[in-house]
Amino acid sequence: MADLDIDPFIVMEVMRDAAVLEQQGADVIHMEVGQPGTGASGAAIAAVTEAMSSGLPLGYTVALGQENLRQRIAAHYANSYGLEVSIADIAITAGASGAFVLAFLAAFKQGDRVALASPGYPAYRNILVALGMEVVTIPCNDETGFQPTPEILDQVDNLAGLIVASPANPTGTMLSSNELKRLSEYCDNRSIRLISDEIYHGLTYGQETATVWEFGQKSVVINSFSKYFSMTGWRVGWMLMPSDLSQNIERLAQNLFICPPAISQIAAAASFDDLAELDQHIDVYRESRALLLNRLPQMGITRLAPADGAFYVYAFVGHLTDNSLEWCKKLLNEAHVATTPGVDFDQGRGHQWVRFSFAGTTEAVTNALNRLEKWLQKS
């Protein structure tokens, strides 16, 4: 541990600074954090209430999770993707984050080179570093929707793994079904383990999402109840495991976590009972997204990633600052709008980018935009 050098997850530090301001009485609008302003669905809460009042012991479950929940997830793949998935291939995890640790440990060994797009979700990089893997950062830009392509990967040697996310964080950009298929084939042909983070599936604004398992089952699929299902704090997610990794993943899960939280598994299973309620959240996100895409350019912030899915707008602010960290701090301290500096997602170019999350209410987004507009006029 002594010489371990892990970068901070900057958004968590912004949240901490915002909390200090709030303790001093400030009314902070949160556009930094990637979590729905809503809670778990009514169906999930009802199931939890019933489980608590019926005196269930809520003890350990098997390490890979309750069969009932795994069946619901298998049914979800049949209904949403027309894909048959065996429950033996499904592991319930402590959110996508728990799945990353299990997947990376099972799929890679120390020193393995694992590629990921930059900008990208910072925890991939930080977890890989903590586990002793070598992170190969692939700078991607608007031309490829901030996503890697086989042509870009051709320029990188000796990869053991590739992580992709579609829709992605922080850009919201998506890989088309064909692009994902090409990446899947590219990786399979070269024994590169593809890890597909599908946590933002269900949160899209027109484009279809494909799961990488439609193109073969050598990849690892990671998903979660945090985003579409609006259950961040419940810490429950899932993984589709390639058969050659499943035994090691199960043994790692037994030893590292014993099992995912029992009560959260009950809530997660019930949340499939009422998807209509969850779909209503997307209408709110769609409205907030439109507001941002419309009003930011009016303020001179014109270069925006497409935001095909998820609930983020990744915006170029290089004409306003070369130090997004300081810019976001100033915006927080002076206008009480919390945002995430691009350096969290792209250590090279992120000094000129900022991520706005629109996962809260449309009213909050409107107020934040009003404050930002005034602040920009003054500064």
Ligand SMILES: Cc1ncc(COP(=O)(O)O)c(C=O)c1O
């Ligand atoms: C791309 C991506 N993957 C994974 C996670 C972590 O999700 P979980 O809450 O399921 O651990 C996040 C959280 O913001 C994310 O943006």
